[in-house]
Amino acid sequence: MTDLAPVRLLDADGTVTGDGRYPMPPPDVLLERYRGLVRGKRLNEQASALVRQGRLAVYPSSRGQEACEVVAAAVLRPGDWLFPTYRDTVAIVERGVAPVEVLTLLRGEWHCGYDPVHHHVAPQATPLATQLPHAVGVAHAARLRGEDTVVLALCGDGATSEGDFHEALNFAAVFTAPVVFFVQNNKYAISVPLARQSAAPTLAHKGVGYGMPAVLVDGNDAAALTAVLGEAVGRAATGGGPTLVEADTYRIEAHTNADDAARYRTDAEVREWAERDPLRRLRAYLRAENALDDAREDAFAAEAEAVAARVRAALGEDRPVPTDELFAHVHATPTPQLAAQAALLRAELAAGEDAR
Amino acid sequence: MTTEPEKLTMAQALNTALRDAMTADESVVVFGEDVGPLGGVFRVTDGLTAAFGEQRCFDTPLAESGIVGMAIGMAMNGFRPVVEMQFDAFAYPAFEQITSHLAKMANRTRGRLRLPVVVRVPYAGGIGGVEHHCDSSEAYYAHTAGLTVLAPATNQDAYGLLRAAIGSPDPVIFLEPKKHYFAAEEVDLAAAVPPIGRAAVRRSGADATLIAYGPAVPVSLAAAELAATEGRDLGVVDLRSLVPFDDATVMAEVRRTGRAVVVAEAPGFASVASEVAARVAEQCFHHLEAPVRRVTGFDIPYPPPKLEHHHLPSVERVLDAVDDLQWEDA
Ligand SMILES: Cc1ncc(C[n+]2csc(CCOP(=O)(O)OP(=O)(O)O)c2C)c(N)n1
Ligand SMILES: [Mg+2]
Numbered sequence: 001m002t003d004l005a006p007v008r009l010l011d012a013d014g015t016v017t018g019d020g021r022y023p024m025p026p027p028d029v030l031l032e033r034y035r036g037l038v039r040g041k042r043l044n045e046q047a048s049a050l051v052r053q054g055r056l057a058v059y060p061s062s063r064g065q066e067a068c069e070v071v072a073a074a075v076l077r078p079g080d081w082l083f084p085t086y087r088d089t090v091a092i093v094e095r096g097v098a099p100v101e102v103l104t105l106l107r108g109e110w111h112c113g114y115d116p117v118h119h120h121v122a123p124q125a126t127p128l129a130t131q132l133p134h135a136v137g138v139a140h141a142a143r144l145r146g147e148d149t150v151v152l153a154l155c156g157d158g159a160t161s162e163g164d165f166h167e168a169l170n171f172a173a174v175f176t177a178p179v180v181f182f183v184q185n186n187k188y189a190i191s192v193p194l195a196r197q198s199a200a201p202t203l204a205h206k207g208v209g210y211g212m213p214a215v216l217v218d219g220n221d222a223a224a225l226t227a228v229l230g231e232a233v234g235r236a237a238t239g240g241g242p243t244l245v246e247a248d249t250y251r252i253e254a255h256t257n258a259d260d261a262a263r264y265r266t267d268a269e270v271r272e273w274a275e276r277d278p279l280r281r282l283r284a285y286l287r288a289e290n291a292l293d294d295a296r297e298d299a300f301a302a303e304a305e306a307v308a309a310r311v312r313a314a315l316g317e318d319r320p321v322p323t324d325e326l327f328a329h330v331h332a333t334p335t336p337q338l339a340a341q342a343a344l345l346r347a348e349l350a351a352g353e354d355a356r
Numbered sequence: 357m358t359t360e361p362e363k364l365t366m367a368q369a370l371n372t373a374l375r376d377a378m379t380a381d382e383s384v385v386v387f388g389e390d391v392g393p394l395g396g397v398f399r400v401t402d403g404l405t406a407a408f409g410e411q412r413c414f415d416t417p418l419a420e421s422g423i424v425g426m427a428i429g430m431a432m433n434g435f436r437p438v439v440e441m442q443f444d445a446f447a448y449p450a451f452e453q454i455t456s457h458l459a460k461m462a463n464r465t466r467g468r469l470r471l472p473v474v475v476r477v478p479y480a481g482g483i484g485g486v487e488h489h490c491d492s493s494e495a496y497y498a499h500t501a502g503l504t505v506l507a508p509a510t511n512q513d514a515y516g517l518l519r520a521a522i523g524s525p526d527p528v529i530f531l532e533p534k535k536h537y538f539a540a541e542e543v544d545l546a547a548a549v550p551p552i553g554r555a556a557v558r559r560s561g562a563d564a565t566l567i568a569y570g571p572a573v574p575v576s577l578a579a580a581e582l583a584a585t586e587g588r589d590l591g592v593v594d595l596r597s598l599v600p601f602d603d604a605t606v607m608a609e610v611r612r613t614g615r616a617v618v619v620a621e622a623p624g625f626a627s628v629a630s631e632v633a634a635r636v637a638e639q640c641f642h643h644l645e646a647p648v649r650r651v652t653g654f655d656i657p658y659p660p661p662k663l664e665h666h667h668l669p670s671v672e673r674v675l676d677a678v679d680d681l682q683w684e685d686a
Contacts, residue, residue, distance in 0.1 A: 057484055057661050108661030111487045126488045127446060128418060161417035162449060191394035192415045263394050321662045330656050337625065341654045345666055348673075 004201055006216045006248045009223040012276045014284025022227035027291040033222045034286055035300045036070035037279045040090040042304035043099060044253075046311050047089065047106075051257045055315045057108045060087045064220070064252030067278035068184045070094050071225040072152055075233050083122045083135040083153035087184070091154065092121050099307060100314040109321050128159040132168030132181065139177040139236075150236040152180045152229070158189020160203050169210040169244065178236035180229065181207075181244045184219060186251035191264040207244030219247025220278040223285070250276070323349065361542040369511040369543050370400045370476075370532065373518035374438065376545070378408050381436065384522060386413040388423055388440030388476075397442055398478055398537050420450035424475060428457055431471040438522060443534075444479040445488035451496070458527045459502035474521045474528045480571045480621050482535040482668055484661040491658055492622035494570075497529040498598045498631070504552060505598040507531040509573035511541040513596055516550045524552060533571040553600035557609060561591030564615035564678055567606060567632055569595040572619040572669055579619075579674035590678065598628055606632070607639045614645040615681040619669050624652030646682035 009018045016024065044066070047059040062069050065087075073094035076082060084092050092102045097114045104113020105124060112123035122138075125131035135153035142149035159165055160183055172179045183203050187194050200206060207214025213235070217228040225247065232243035250273035254261040261270075286292035327334055327342035334342065364372065378384045386404055388396075392415040395402030404413035416423050420441055427437035441447035447454075454475065462470045481490030497505045504526050508514045514532065521528040558573065559580050566576040573594045580590040593609050595602065610616045616636050620629040633648040651669045659667045 057486060105486055105660075108484065108486065110660050111657075126486070127448070130449075158418040161419045161422070163419060163421055164449070189389070189418050190397065191390045191392075192418065196415050197417050258397075321660075323663060323666055326654065326656050326659055326663055326666065335655070337655055341656075345654075 003216060006218045007224045007228050008218040008221050009227065010221050010281045010285050012220075012281055014281045014288060016285070018224075022224065022231070025223055025226045025230075027286065027289050029226060030223055030282060031286060031291050031296070033067075033070055033074060033226060034279070034282045034292065035303070036074060036094050037066045037222060037282060038300040039304045039307055040066035040070050040094065041279060042308050043090055043093060043311070046308040047103065048253065048257070050312070050315055056103060056106045058256050058258060059089075059106055060256045061251075061253040062087050062090050064273060064277065065184055065186055065249045066090060067222040067225055067282070068182070068219045068247045068249055071222055071229055072154060072182055075226065075229040076150065076152055077233075077237075079120065079147070079149055080233070081120045081122065081135070081138050081149060081151040083131045083151060084124050085128075085131070085154055085156065085159075086124050086126050087156065088124065088154050092124070095119060095121055097121060099311045103311070103315065107315060110325070129155055129162035129164040129168070131155075132164055133171065135179050136168050136172045136175070136177050139172070139179045140175050143178065148178075148237050150178045150180065150233050152182055152233065154182050154184065156189060157183060157185040157187065157194055157203060158192065158197055159183075160206060161197055166206075166210075169207065169212065169242070172242035173210045173212045176239070176241035178239075179242040180232040180236055181242065182229065183244070183246045184249055185246050186249050188251060188255070188265070190255045190259060193264070202246060204244055204246040212242045212244055214244040214246070216246045216248060219249030220276045220281065222278055222282045361544040363540045364511055364515075364543045365538050365540050366511045366514045366532070367398055367400050367537040369515040370518055371402055371404075372543075372545060373515045373522075374401065374404060375407065377438075377519060377522040378404065378412060381522075383434060384436045384438060385411070385430065386438045386440070387416050387427075389416065389418055389442050391415060391440050396440060398534065400476070400532075400537075401440065420447055421453050424450040424453040424458060424473075427473045427475075428453065428461065428471055431473050432469055436472045436474075436522060438474040438476065441475060441477045443485075443489045444477055444491040444493045447475070447477055447493065450475075454497070454503070454529075455500050459500045462526070463502060470525045471527045472522075472525055474518070474530050476530045476532060478534040478537070479531045480533050480535060481658055481664055482571060482621075484664070486661065487658065490664070492620070492653065494529075494531055494598060495622060495627050498628050502527065503599060504528040505531065506552065506596065507533075507570040507598055508596060509533065509536075509568075509570055509594050511536075511539075511543050512547065513550065513556075515543050515545065516547065517552070517596065519549045520552050523549070531570060535571050536574075550596075553597045553602055555602035555605040556594045556596055557591065557605065558594045559590070559592040560609070561589040561613060563589045563613055564617065564681055565591045565593060565609045565613045566617050566619055566674065567593045567595065567610075567636075568619040569598060569628070571621050575669055575671060576619045576674060579671045579678070582671055583675060583678065588678065595632070601631075601635070603635060603639065606636065610636050610640045611643040614643050615678075616640070616644070617649045617651060617674060617677045617681070619651045619674055621653050621668060623655045624650050625655045627652060646680070649677040649680060651677045
């Protein structure tokens with residue numbers, strides 16, 4: 001059975017802890033993770049600001065969950081695949097996709113704004129848990145093709161209630177597919193608290209019934225996440241099959257800007273989790289290890305600010321959205337009917353809005 | 357209860373219908389995702405848990421198949437469940453339960469097990485929603501024998517038809533045009549509950565008939581207004597009930613005008629609009645001055661927010677179709 005206590009290597013104040021199950025990753029690795037956390041937090045803040053300014057239709061923020069986002073991307077090797085959800089903008093960016101391309105969806109210009117094949121990042125999934133069987137399929141195909149590709153698939157605590165979650169875990173276990181299922185348990189599915197979602201002692205327990213290793217990890221501890229997810233990726237890459245990893249974390253912002261979190265949770269609860277911020281503890285540790293100095297901190301902050309500035313500039317400008325794309329991709333060859341509809345719209349646009 | 361019409365948003369009208377039905381009948385229960393303390397993402401179930409308790413209005417785990425499946429079971433054992441699918445496209449995990457069980461149970465059991473379940477589905481677009489939040493999914497349900505499919509366009513009908521749906525012995529797919537949730541209109545709560553299966557003539561016209569439902573009704577009414585200023589008298593029929601279908605009202609109007617345009621937001625191919633056009637052609641052939649036209653969404657996945665206005669039936673497109681109806685003076 002899985003351990004009820006989450007794997008933790010750093011306390012909320014950055015003190016080293018742990019029971020020896022997992023080793024502490026080296027400081028240079030953790031320094032890179034910290035750099036990612038600074039970028040991720042800044043991107044979350046910038047995107048939320050852009051919603052307030054009307055430049056993004058919506059932004060499901062991962063503020064407070066940056067350690068999960070950054071480490072999920074960082075443990076993957078070139079060639080591995082990431083299967084993200086709507087909340088995982090930061091993970092996709094950390095995987096190397098340009099923020100502006102990722103934000104295409106939330107800006108309302110197209111559905112998937114980046115090249116999933118080039119980046120090995122699946123389109124962000126909104127229908128909950130539906131991406132998980134796809135992740136198993138990509139992983140199984142990789143095995144059939146003799147590749148050592150690993151697929152890391154993200155979902156939330158609420159999504160573990162969907163049938164597709166269970167089917168995906170079972171398929172992965174039966175086919176020994178190289179998948180890491182990474183559940184960010186941020187305690188809420190919009191307004192519904194975890195207690196209404198599952199009666200299991202932990203979500204990690206769900207892996208046990210499907211016959212796969214399952215680990216509960218402190219999701220605000222980038223060091224523990226690096227150790228746990230790294231091990232799971234390694235196991236998958238060497239034929240050991242799937243792992244379920246549950247991260248114990250918290251959604252600091254509301255579900256989206258459209259949500260009123262005051263209806264279902266207290267400020268005190270949010271403040272309590274803010275104390276366990278993922279940046280704070282890693283920073284304290286790296287400072288204590290003399291791995292992080294003022295110069296580096298300034299450099300990281302400047303880098304994050306530069307990313308935010310580029311996003312601001314790009315989203316601040318309105319650009320024309322090509323209308324022909326509405327019809328171009330629906331079928332490999334547009335049906336005659338679609339071709340006619342495209343021509344109709346083109347004629348309307350050419351005639352101008354003032355036709356009548 | 358007051359008999360004076362009140363100004364209510366569609367969300368409030370639906371909320372009032374749920375309250376009144378829950379008050380009138382203890383077997384009515386409401387459940388789904390975020391419908392409890394949050395009151396639903398559109399606030400349609402606002403305050404129901406507080407008013408009726410956790411047994412009557414509650415949050416479920418996040419699983420649409422489970423929600424509809426459990427509703428079926430509860431209906432088999434004495435309850436009248438009203439369940440919420442959070443958005444149109446998020447009802448698809450429940451498709452198996454809806455099509456194989458909810459729709460067929462009565463027929464399979466020679467009527468011994470009728471399922472008085474209402475599945476509320478916020479549907480259609482025009483709200484700047486990202487993908488999977490704006491589908492017009494009515495054709496899937498209308499195509500499935502055994503389901504009643506209602507699509508109110510006014511707040512009065514939202515109230516009345518939801519009451520009728522909850523009272524129905526048959527399973528009902530109740531389609532709520534989410535674009536209109538927060539627009540206020542007068543609602544007479546004391547008005548008689550409208551019968552299921554009856555279309556409403558919203559505007560009678562002499563020259564041509566616009567046939568619409570849900571979010572296409574206001575567009576059609578606006579088109580008729582504008583046409584009137586251009587000297588053309590258009591009528592507007594609001595179907596309200598897609599299944600059962602009110603042939604009598606629709607055909608009487610079209611026979612009078614001899615010209616018809618069907619307006620709907622869903623893609624036109626193999627759609628409810630296609631069914632309407634076919635029925636009109638079959639039943640009014642000798643009265644028609646021109647082929648029946650359809651103004652629908654394109655046959656594409658629902659567009660991203662910045663392009664959706666190109667997809668949605670507009671007043672201009674409706675009037676262009678009307679212009680095409682082979683007028684003698686043209
Ligand atoms: C199949 C499906 N049903 C409902 C929704 C609506 N919805 C979007 S996010 C959400 C909550 C998801 O919670 P969780 O899985 O915990 O992820 P989180 O948002 O907390 O990251 C819901 C109900 C959806 N996107 N897909
Ligand atoms: Mg969650």
